[in-house]
Amino acid sequence: MELTRRKVLALGTGTLAFAGFPALARLADGVIADITGGAELREGGISLSAPEIAENGNTVPVRVDAPGAVAITLLADGNPVPNVATFRFGPMSASRGASTRIRLAKTQNVLALAEMEDGSFRMTKAEVKVTIGGCGG
Amino acid sequence: MISGRFLIVLAIAAAGAATAQDDNVLVVEGAQLVTETRAPAHIEHVGTIYSGWRFRSGETQVLQTDDFENPAMIFVDQAMDLWDKVDGEAGKACASCHENVAQFAGLRTRLPRVKNGELVTMENLINACRTGRMKAVPWKWSEGKMTAMTALIGLQSRGMPINVAIDGPAASFWEKGREIYYTPVGQLQMACANCHEDNYGLMIRADHLSQGQSNGFPTYRLKNAKLNSIHGRFRGCMKNIRAIPYKEGSDEFKALELYLASRGQGLSVETPSVRN
Amino acid sequence: MASGVKPRVKVPKKASAGAAVTIKTLISHKMESGQRKDDQGKAIPRSIINRFTADFNGQNVIDVALEPAISTNPYFEFEAVVPESGEFTFTWYDDDGDIYSTARKIEVS
Numbered sequence: 194m195e196l197t198r199r200k201v202l203a204l205g206t207g208t209l210a211f212a213g214f215p216a217l218a219r220l221a222d223g224v225i226a227d228i229t230g231g232a233e234l235r236e237g238g239i240s241l242s243a244p245e246i247a248e249n250g251n252t253v254p255v256r257v258d259a260p261g262a263v264a265i266t267l268l269a270d271g272n273p274v275p276n277v278a279t280f281r282f283g284p285m286s287a288s289r290g291a292s293t294r295i296r297l298a299k300t301q302n303v304l305a306l307a308e309m310e311d312g313s314f315r316m317t318k319a320e321v322k323v324t325i326g327g328c329g330g
Numbered sequence: 331m332i333s334g335r336f337l338i339v340l341a342i343a344a345a346g347a348a349t350a351q352d353d354n355v356l357v358v359e360g361a362q363l364v365t366e367t368r369a370p371a372h373i374e375h376v377g378t379i380y381s382g383w384r385f386r387s388g389e390t391q392v393l394q395t396d397d398f399e400n401p402a403m404i405f406v407d408q409a410m411d412l413w414d415k416v417d418g419e420a421g422k423a424c425a426s427c428h429e430n431v432a433q434f435a436g437l438r439t440r441l442p443r444v445k446n447g448e449l450v451t452m453e454n455l456i457n458a459c460r461t462g463r464m465k466a467v468p469w470k471w472s473e474g475k476m477t478a479m480t481a482l483i484g485l486q487s488r489g490m491p492i493n494v495a496i497d498g499p500a501a502s503f504w505e506k507g508r509e510i511y512y513t514p515v516g517q518l519q520m521a522c523a524n525c526h527e528d529n530y531g532l533m534i535r536a537d538h539l540s541q542g543q544s545n546g547f548p549t550y551r552l553k554n555a556k557l558n559s560i561h562g563r564f565r566g567c568m569k570n571i572r573a574i575p576y577k578e579g580s581d582e583f584k585a586l587e588l589y590l591a592s593r594g595q596g597l598s599v600e601t602p603s604v605r606n
Numbered sequence: 607m608a609s610g611v612k613p614r615v616k617v618p619k620k621a622s623a624g625a626a627v628t629i630k631t632l633i634s635h636k637m638e639s640g641q642r643k644d645d646q647g648k649a650i651p652r653s654i655i656n657r658f659t660a661d662f663n664g665q666n667v668i669d670v671a672l673e674p675a676i677s678t679n680p681y682f683e684f685e686a687v688v689p690e691s692g693e694f695t696f697t698w699y700d701d702d703g704d705i706y707s708t709a710r711k712i713e714v715s
Contacts, residue, residue: 244387244388244389246387247389248386248387248389248390248552248606249390249551249552249553249606251552251553251554251555251677251678252552252555252677252678253389253677254389254393256683269675272675273641274641274673274674274675276673276675277673277675277676278670278671278672278673278675278676279670279671280668280669280670280684281666281668281669281670281671282667282668283661283665283666283667283668283669284665284666285661285662285663285665285666285667285686285687285688286666286667286668286684286685286686286687287626287627287685287686287687288626288684288685290684290685291668291670291682291683291684292681292682292683292684293676293677293680293681293682293683294676294677294680294681295675295676295677296639296674296675296676296677297675324535324536324537325535325536398614398616398630398632399630401632401679401681403614403632404612404614404632404633404634404679405634407612407614408612408634555636555677555678555679556678
């Protein structure tokens with residue numbers, strides 16, 4: 194069995210220009226464009242923690258953090274509806290992060306998109322493999 | 331029998347080899363539970379018994395370590411409300427007769443047990459109170475209120491070792507349960523033992539086969555996001571092997587529940603556990 | 607869904623002024639996604655909690671928009687700052703118009 198079940202993605206601030214993102218599902222693309230208004234997506238400063246393999250797609254724990262964010266949106270690019278949740282942080286928030294449990298219909302990317310205080314947008318993703326169980330399925 | 335084993339081997343081959351248990355230690359709310367111990371003498375083919383918790387992924391395991399992370403506790407809370415709620419023509423609640431649910435510490439470890447010549451489970455005891463003392467409508471075996479109440483009462487024994495009686499008046503029920511455990515049934519001609527004794531620790535498709543221990547029931551399954559009774563799980567297993575399931579609360583399932591509990595003698599009660 | 611909805615929250619009873627405290631919330635709700643069909647093949651209508659808010663002494667900590675991809679029995683964990691003693695209020699908004707709320711006091715020294 195793999196020793197590291199939880200993959201933490203904390204990307205550096207390099208400018209990979211998100212080579213992976215143009216290949217995303219179209220639905221998620223549309224939602225991202227709606228949120229950003231077409232502004233540039235930058236890497237870094239946002240981390241998303243999700244299991245590499247979910248034992249059941251009905252309940253997948255995820256944690257997202259983006260210091261300096263005013264809002265973070267979670268998207269699942271393989272779900273019938275890509276939106277998962279949007280967290281808006283108020284003045285009494287101590288961290289710009291949150292954990293929740295989400296539904297994933299199949300193996301796919303979970304995307305986290307942060308709107309920062311300076312108006313810029315940051316994004317990261319994590320692939321979660323959703324297995325078809327045996328009897329547990 | 332042969333065909334059943336053959337199918338399992340195919341499934342395992344497809345999923346690839348996997349190692350058995352990890353060496354995680356289950357600590358719930360600061361107390362360490364026994365998830366691995368020497369098999370009791372009456373179990374023939376297994377040397378060590380393991381809680382189903384040991385077969386789950388880290389993400390699922392952690393949900394059981396903290397009573398807030400454990401979603402089953404929602405239903406335990408609901409059962410605490412039910413405990414005080416008057417129901418039935420006698421105008422009584424559980425609390426009318428039982429001062430405190432904590433008095434049931436240890437009960438879960440000894441069930442099912444023989445009472446007046448009959449094998450009784452937690453569900454039987456609860457419904458006997460409902461119909462006898464409360465003059466209330468009995469709950470269905472696996473309905474939400476019943477699984478919530480069996481979780482609340484079972485929780486009082488968390489950390490205590492399973493310790494069912496299998497001799498004396500229980501012996502004939504135990505023998506019957508044992509027979510069911512080893513008898514191939516259904517279109518796939520499989521017995522409980524084919525998966526949970528012969529192949530635990532291996533993968534069935536993408537699922538890690540456990541020993542089918544019952545010490546965590548009722549269990550919150552991520553699959554259906556609710557508490558699941560032991561008999562409900564038996565039904566699921568039987569459907570999976572394309573057999574016609576016995577009824578929940580049937581003599582067959584009660585006998586199997588006793589036999590299965592005896593295979594887990596010494597494991598801690600984990601009620602309510604979290605599984606996939 | 608008005609019946610049987612039960613919120614649970616975990617807030618420390620005490621903290622030091624200006625500290626960050628971790629808050630966990632859980633509520634019983636089936637979160638019917640609107641994507642499922644019943645035995646007759648008819649779509650089961652969506653019925654979810656669509657918004658959750660946490661406030662401290664009237665000021666917002668977090669405001670979450672939930673979609674059907676949030677699991678049954680929605681769970682959230684987040685952090686709040688507590689400059690002084692006060693009360694957290696937690697509110698869940700159901701598609702059917704119901705609102706569930708609960709509050710917890712915290713002593714700050």
